[in-house]
Amino acid sequence: MTDLLEVGVLTPMHETARRPLYTETTTSQALYLPIAPPTLGTEGAIIGRELYSGKAFIYCPFSAFGDGLPGGNMIVMGDTGRGKSALTKTYTARQIRLGRQVVVLDTKEQKEREEGEWAALGRSITGKAPVRFTPGGGAGASCINPMDPAISGKRQIELVRTIVEVGLGNRLDEFAGSALRLAIRRARERAAEAARQPVLADVAAALRAPDPADAAAKQRTLDELLADGLEASYVLDRLCGGQDATGDLTGMLDGPTSIGVELDADMVVFDLTKVPSGGVATTILVAVICTFLEEVWLRPLCECGTAPSRHERIVVDADSGAWEIGPNPDSQCRRYTQRKRILVCEEAWHILGTPQLAALLEKFLKFARGYGLSCIFIVHHLSDIDDSPETQASLKMADTIVIYSQKKSEAEETVARLGLPAWTAEHIMRLRRGIALWKVGDVIYPGVQHLLVEAEQHLCFSSGSMTDLATTAPDET
Numbered sequence: 001m002t003d004l005l006e007v008g009v010l011t012p013m014h015e016t017a018r019r020p021l022y023t024e025t026t027t028s029q030a031l032y033l034p035i036a037p038p039t040l041g042t043e044g045a046i047i048g049r050e051l052y053s054g055k056a057f058i059y060c061p062f063s064a065f066g067d068g069l070p071g072g073n074m075i076v077m078g079d080t081g082r083g084k085s086a087l088t089k090t091y092t093a094r095q096i097r098l099g100r101q102v103v104v105l106d107t108k109e110q111k112e113r114e115e116g117e118w119a120a121l122g123r124s125i126t127g128k129a130p131v132r133f134t135p136g137g138g139a140g141a142s143c144i145n146p147m148d149p150a151i152s153g154k155r156q157i158e159l160v161r162t163i164v165e166v167g168l169g170n171r172l173d174e175f176a177g178s179a180l181r182l183a184i185r186r187a188r189e190r191a192a193e194a195a196r197q198p199v200l201a202d203v204a205a206a207l208r209a210p211d212p213a214d215a216a217a218k219q220r221t222l223d224e225l226l227a228d229g230l231e232a233s234y235v236l237d238r239l240c241g242g243q244d245a246t247g248d249l250t251g252m253l254d255g256p257t258s259i260g261v262e263l264d265a266d267m268v269v270f271d272l273t274k275v276p277s278g279g280v281a282t283t284i285l286v287a288v289i290c291t292f293l294e295e296v297w298l299r300p301l302c303e304c305g306t307a308p309s310r311h312e313r314i315v316v317d318a319d320s321g322a323w324e325i326g327p328n329p330d331s332q333c334r335r336y337t338q339r340k341r342i343l344v345c346e347e348a349w350h351i352l353g354t355p356q357l358a359a360l361l362e363k364f365l366k367f368a369r370g371y372g373l374s375c376i377f378i379v380h381h382l383s384d385i386d387d388s389p390e391t392q393a394s395l396k397m398a399d400t401i402v403i404y405s406q407k408k409s410e411a412e413e414t415v416a417r418l419g420l421p422a423w424t425a426e427h428i429m430r431l432r433r434g435i436a437l438w439k440v441g442d443v444i445y446p447g448v449q450h451l452l453v454e455a456e457q458h459l460c461f462s463s464g465s466m467t468d469l470a471t472t473a474p475d476e477t
């Protein structure tokens, strides 16, 4: 040791160096768990740390996909004020830094800001205001047309049927369903003849004026076909307001599509906060937006913005003719790598809790995987959501479940419905704010603490109305 100190000039042999910390030996990990690698791997968005080990917790449905995680959809649940939105906001913002694109259906108004609680985050990322939906329409309000030709024929029929069924509060029988299908086709034809986009009012009109050829094809008299579809036409009239413009959907879904937004932006926030919560309008609006996004936003485009067909095909095996997508000659984009997307749905019990919508959603979620889409649904507890087979099926589509603190009865119901071990009920009741139980695939992480950095705090702050902020006047300090 003294020999070393006597060396005048540091030779490379004696250079002082900061030794890297090796963490791969299980011995060192066992001694000091926080230095062990994160359980879910190091790729993805940093969430925070696992409370019981101190290990970092990193999550990415796209990286973990297939590796113990069969799908990318997620449900975040828990009582109000526990940190559900804060987690989802920072998680999506951190994912955007990894190149993802995010769409948010924002349903909760932040009173002091007089806008949706996601507006500030959206603005800080893109500099753009949210896409606003307002009952009755008005200046700056957007409209999505369920009859938009951008939505494919089959999906459109399913969508309009769902709208009628939600408005009716009941399923349509076979005769009414068939009359509606015929009317949608006729409405499309009649609008095309008039060289304009069909709207829901055209479907109501077509239901009231059935075509003799349709009646003959279905072996019905014209009066019978009219009777089959009359109730559906009344429902559409009521929803769209008919003559007096007072319907639940007026100004939001009854005209041609007009969305003042760039759907290619990193984050698009749909502001539904002015739509009465819990009413049919929110439910239907969410269904229409999801279907519209599926048909318009989720086009399989490359990061360079072109369709796969614009890229070269490179044959990788001459014998079998197998090929892979190569560069795009115009944009010089080297590889077809579809941008991954995340859809956030706040207060999602409106859709998960409505069997007709849950059925539509289940189809959407099945598509989601093929499109590289991860959906996040935020709910309070499962008692808001009924136990119908459709709802059960759509709940099963979520492979990641994040549970914040819940009250006793709700925690017990959550544990029973999700088939979690019995001890988790008591544990869920005791979780503090910002700490959640995560279930990723089949693995349970009992205490994951979500960490907010200072720069993110003002974007997540949602409890202004209930917080006693310091009100000291400047001259008193």
Ligand SMILES: Nc1ncnc2c1ncn2[C@@H]1O[C@H](COP(=O)(O)OP(=O)(O)O)[C@@H](O)[C@H]1O
Pocket (backbone or CB within 6 Å): 078, 079, 080, 081, 082, 083, 084, 085, 086, 087, 433, 434, 435, 449, 450, 451, 452, 457, 460, 461, 462, 463, 464
């Ligand atoms: N991990 C966290 N660390 C610190 N503060 C948090 C954390 N999570 C949430 N909060 C704060 O708690 C409040 C309520 O959180 P929020 O996400 O809006 O709750 P929820 O969506 O469950 O109703 C917010 O003001 C937020 O800033």
Ligand SMILES: [Mg+2]
Pocket (backbone or CB within 6 Å): 081, 084, 085, 086, 108
């Ligand atoms: Mg919230």
